[in-house]
Amino acid sequence: MSTWNLDPAHSVVEFKVKHMMISNVKGTFGKASGVLNYDEANPGAASIEATVDVTSIATGDAQRDAHLKSGDFFDVEKFPAMSFKSFKVRPEDGIVEGELTIKGVTKTVRFEVEGPTAPGKDPWGNTRVAVEATAKISRKEFGLTWNAALETGGVLVGDEVTITIDAQFVKAS
Numbered sequence: 001m002s003t004w005n006l007d008p009a010h011s012v013v014e015f016k017v018k019h020m021m022i023s024n025v026k027g028t029f030g031k032a033s034g035v036l037n038y039d040e041a042n043p044g045a046a047s048i049e050a051t052v053d054v055t056s057i058a059t060g061d062a063q064r065d066a067h068l069k070s071g072d073f074f075d076v077e078k079f080p081a082m083s084f085k086s087f088k089v090r091p092e093d094g095i096v097e098g099e100l101t102i103k104g105v106t107k108t109v110r111f112e113v114e115g116p117t118a119p120g121k122d123p124w125g126n127t128r129v130a131v132e133a134t135a136k137i138s139r140k141e142f143g144l145t146w147n148a149a150l151e152t153g154g155v156l157v158g159d160e161v162t163i164t165i166d167a168q169f170v171k172a173s
Helices: 062-069
Strands: 002-006 012-019 023-029 032-038 047-053 081-090 095-102 105-114 127-138 157-171
Touching: 023 062, 032 127, 032 157, 095 127
Parallel strands: none
Antiparallel strands: 002 032, 002 157, 012 023, 012 157, 032 047, 047 081, 081 095, 095 105, 105 127, 127 157
């Protein structure tokens, strides 16, 4: 079993959610850390733990970012991070299941995963792998319930959120 550390400079955690039921708003979390424990001979024994700094949220609009950080959404004063810890890795079908905690609420989430890539050496002699993982969650299940009704019907913010993680890991041992 080898240990791989998330390279935050070469990894992206992003999300998208419907806005006004007509288009998607996308955002990123700029700070994340994590550890992948991986055995090439037994990929099903792999495990991953990751933490995302919710205060690093960025959607391209400072007013929206401030609202997302407020008690209406993530409440970063009380819950500055979200985390994930796997409990099942199924390499045969590209699934990683685990516990996702957002705003103090923990739910089981299933990520569809591509990777890891074949290990490669960077110019400094480090060994790297990458994975891409995607999951869909209900934001309401995690206590992110703020919304506003639209005059034309429907709501301002959709419930389903797609999380996509493009992660690069550097071998530590």
